[in-house]
Amino acid sequence: MGNERYCFPTMDLLRSEPMQLVQLIIPIESAHRSISYIGDLALFQFKDLNEDKSPFQRTYASQVKRCGEMARTLRLFKEQMMKAGISPSTRSTRDDGLDLEYLEVKLAELEAELLEMNANNEKLQHTYNELIEYKLVLEKVGEFFPSAQNNAVARQRELQVQPIVEGSIDSPLLMEQETTSYPVKQIKLGYISGLVSREKSIPFERVLFRATRGNVYLKQTVVEHPILDPLSGEKVHKNVFVIFYSGERVKSKILKICDAFGANRYPFSDDLGKQFQMLTEVSGRLGELKATIDAGLLHRSTLLQTIGYQFEQWNLLLKKEKSIYHTLNMLSINVTKKCLLAEGWCPVFATNQIQKVLLRATMDCNSQVESIFQVLQTKELPPTYFCTNKFTSSFQEIVDAYGIAKYQEANPGVYTIITFPFLFAVMFGDWGHGICLLLATLYFIINEKKFSCQKLGDILEMVFGGRYIIMMMALFSIYTGLIYNEFFSIPFELFGPTAYGCRDPSCRDATTIGLIKMRDTYPFGVDPKWHGTRSELPFLNSLKMKMSILLGVSQMNLGIVLSYYNAKYFENSINTWYQFVPQMIFLNSLFGYLSLLIIVKWCCGSQADLYHVMIYMFLSPTDDLGENQLFVGQQFLQITLLLLALIAVPWMLIPKPFLLKKQHEERHRGQSYSLLYSGDDPLESKSHGIHHNHEEFEFSEVFVHQLIHTIEFVLGAVSNTASYLRLWALSLAHSELSSVFYDKVLLLAWGYNNTIVLIVGVIVFICATVGVLLVMESLSAFLHALRLHWVEFQNKFYEGDGYKFFPFSFTSLADEDGL
Amino acid sequence: MYGFEALTFNIHGGYLEAIVRGHRAGLLTTSDYNNLCQCETLDDIKMHLSATEYGPYLQNEPSPLHTTTIVEKCTLKLVDDYKHMLCQATEPLSTFLEYITYGHMIDNVVLIVTGTLHERDVQELLEKCHPLGMFDSIATLAVAQNMRELYRLVLVDTPLAPYFSECITSEDLDDMNIEIMRNTLYKAYLEDFYRFCQKLGGATAEIMSDLLAFEADRRAVNITINSIGTELTRDDRRKLYSNFGLFYPYGHEELAVCEDIDQVRAVMEKYPPYQSIFAKLSYGESQMLDKAFYEEEVKRHCLAFEQQFHYAVFFAYMRLREQEIRNLMWISECVAQNQKSRVHDSVVFIF
Secondary structure, three states, rough: OOOHHOOOOOOOOOOOOEEEEEEEEEEEEHHHHHHHHHHHHOOOOOOOOOOOOOOOHOHHHHHHHHHHHHHHHHHHHHHHHHHHOOOOOOOOOOOOOHHHHHHHHEEEEEHHHHHHHHHHHHHHHHHHHHHHHHHHHHHHHHHHHHHHHHHHHHHHHHHHOOOOOOOOHHHHHHEEEEEEHHOOOOOOEEEEEEEHHHHHHHHHHHHHHHHHHHOEEEEEEEEOOOOOOOOOOOEEEEEEEEEEEOOHHHHHHHHEEEHHHHOOOEEEOHHHHHHHHHHHHHHHHHHHHHHHHHHHHHHHHHHHHHHHHHHHHHHHHHHHHHHHHHHHHOEEEEEOOEEEEEEEEEEHHHHHHHHHHHHHHHHHHHOOOOOOEEEOOOOOHHHHHHHOOHHHHHHHHHHHHHEEEEEEOOOHHHHHHHHHHHHHHHHOHHHHHHHHHHHHHHHHHHOOOHHHHHHHHHHHHHHHHOHHHHHHHHHHHHHHHHHHEEOEEEEOOOOOOOOEOOOOOOOOOOOOOOOOEEOOOOOOOOHHHOOOOOOHHHHHHHHHHHHHHHHHHHHHHHHHHHHHHHHOOOOOOOHHHHHHHHHHHHHHHHHHHHHHHHHHHHOOOOOOOHHHHHEEEOOOOOOOHHHHOOOHHHHHHHHHHHHHHHEEEEEEEEHHHHHHHHHHHHHHHHHHHHHHOOOOHHHHHHHHHHHHHHHHOOHHHHHHEEEEEEHHHHHHHHHHHHHHHHHHHHHHHHHHHHHHHHHHHHHHHHHHHHHHHHHHHHHHHHHHHHHHHHHHHHHHHHHHHHHHHHHHHHHHOOOOOOOOOOOOOOOOOOOOOOO | OOHHHHHHHHHHOHHHHHHHHHHHHHOHHHHHHHHHHHOOOOOHHHHOOOOOHHHHHOOOOOOOOHHHHOOOHHHHHHHHHHHHHHHHOOHHHHHHHHHHHHHHHHHHHHHHHHHHHHOOOOHHHHHHHHHHOHHHHHHHHHOOEEEHHHHHOOHHHOOHHHHHHHHOOOOEEOHHHHHHHHHHHHHHHHHHHHHHHHOHHHHHHHHHHHHHHHHHHHHHHHHHHHHHOOOOOOHHHHHHHOOOOOOHHHHHHHHOOOOOOOHHHHHHOOHHHHHHHHOOOOOHHHHHHHHHHHHHHHHHHHHHOOOOOOOOHHHHHHHHHHHHHHHHHHHHHHHHOHHEEEHHHOOOOOO
């Protein structure tokens, strides 16, 4: 048996796995490997023994730092790859020969290479961009000089003045001045040309004007396409400008202003021949540079591709190493610095596995000293760990979402596997819809392998995670759908002909009254003849309402019974006798009795009014029941039950606090004796002291707590039973909605005898069925089933104040994004 | 004084107040500083900061870190916070937020002008400027030769223009004049900010006037101490004091005639709120005065968060963050230069 447990932990879902607090003493040389093997095993939760130390004071801080540094390099690679449009290959070759030192060297080399390449590239790109700008200046300014000259010549002709036209290129622009004032002396104008970014061009012009008091002439032309700025390497809209000025002081000012505005200046010659020569020169160099840059980029992208090939593998290794060092940092280092001390939780069944793994690590490291594995005794509450598989895990998730079970407390997850889909199906009873759901979820289940390794969207991930829940829900709704005899609200005679027929052959319509029973009762579920009759609703309502109460009372009883098993397991007889028994009596004497009445009424077909019976049971228990009597001795039974219920309330309330107090006092007395007895052992007395502090007893608090608990249960018995009526309400809503869609959309469209209308009708019907009935209705039924489990069922017994077992494991690392 | 801020404040200011209070919760605490002070290398500091709000800003820095990188990245975080808040702000909060940066603007102007005077490279100077005080044509400052040009060329476009009206002289720029210009600008700025806050009214006015009064008084004391032994006349000194604050007006008369630090101390001790500043200092000591002032300032800024529905929290947060960055700079410098014994000299714990 023990051996079996070791191989396959038994699927004991009702109680969480027995855990133990374990101390590991690992020699320092095999520590890294041991932790790595334990991580592979994923069955050990380490406790942080260095909580008081800050991260960089811990033993392995430098290794963590190194990992951080490598992670940074990897981020750099990733960024560069993203920029270059290369995605890291997802399927990477497994190579276990990789170790951290090698990786560190390799990454550093690659980073240096990449950075150098980037720097070279940038330099080239810078020159390239400058040349492009230069070319633009040459073109634009080159265009603009002749046009200005033409303009000037034209105006000169207009004005009919005959000053000597100098060959200088400066003069046409100064035409106006020269024509108004006599050209007494020849002013030699200088000019500066360049590019400035467009958004800065207006302030640039303004500052130029202010600085030189308007003694410059600025001409700007827009460059249509954004160009790469040589300095920042970003795309910017720019203007080409030429500034004409006179004098050296102005020139120095202009140069400073150009610098301040980040305007790149380029020399320009007014000689046409020179211009042409420069243009060809620039174009030639541009071509050369382009080729060099392309070659560089190609080289870079091959480098990135090789990186991308191994990127994922490195990434994973790095994450693994980092988590190992983080774990190592949680261990306390011995004074001798020869071994590390680890403490943590592990399931009892994993003892052998962990010992084996530790031994393997010792062997692999050729270490002289073996690791020591020893179990510690502790008062601390162990973590809760359930061995789930892919089918049960999602149901366990439902329970965990409410609260993690206390260590070894009865786990409602076991029952949830059946009750949850069943209660869902009671509200979602339609075998047509059930089949749709089943097909959808089967698609997920069949393609499970494919879906589990790829990343899904938020909603799809949720659906995929709950695929087995949905499957169970679908199966159960097919079952309840057959009982309700609903298929998209169409009844079928699946299990033989209907039991009812017309009195005379002239009636065809089911709505006419006066059907008589002709054959045996319909063997399974609701007779299809009920559908569409006037009495359909009263009949179904009565059926579903009573069914809901029966289901509710039985589920609540199950909850109370579970509280008994908890009390028995934890050997708490007070809870058994002063909580479980009176609760059981109270619930069953009221609502158990109601359930009994319902069953009796179903069996004997009586016409008794159950409301009346229940209400007058409280108001006047001694009155005669009259025609509402269902069986002999009912009145006596009612009075007995009422008295029992009345007794159960103080039974729940009063004895438990007093008994607890007595128990505490007894324990306290015993403890003080033992304290005297072993007074000379300081360690033990200290532990007793802690023990004593832990169980401070405040009677009033316990009593108030019990009072609240009692009131909650008594009121809860009524309100929870009423709450189960939501089963009826939702099932009613579902069947009515589906019959509305069927009657008012599909049949209406059918009635028009028109293909287009029919097609539209069918499309609307499908959309409504999928959107409203399959998605929204199932969601609401899911939520209500969830509530019934969390509130009505679990509050009867579930404490849910444990904490989850969180083993150190590598499997979850791969899913995490980023570093 | 109290309006009905609680009724309407959250319509526009509620979101940003929540944001700023969230930011404040991210300020480093005493335990953080204790841990930082124990660091051995700059990498340790980086590792520690990676667990704080600075984490994302520092995580991609390659390993041989420099103090400047740390400070630069931390400042970047502050600037990002500020820009985010400014984007979301509506009037009058956006104007209020802009007012906060004018101080940096003045410092930047002075930095560039002084730098150009000593013939430094403009690009190098620009890198040293505080990013919050940047404006478009800041680099053009290098062109100006005197105050008038400075104003006419560049500053006329900036929000600082109105503050300049008092110091337009055609005097050449030299160290003394620049320093006077800085203080004149600051005076005008503080007075303007003070008036603006008064206009806002309510709790903002009340708390901000307290904070600004402290700022003004501190500047007055600093001006006095720095001008002792220089050729600045008493009247000129008197002109540099802002026209509000606890010292205004009688304290200013007395400060104007002070000739040594102990006289300043005597003047300040007449004002109860400032008595505590000198409690820890011995006579004749002026080195630790700065730290004492900073500590007092931090205390006041922290108190600003005690009240709700006012804008002073934004001012206080920006100042606290700046103080934190100063602390980080000091710690990093101490760590980098192996002067760990001096770490506690100038670190001001915020919480």
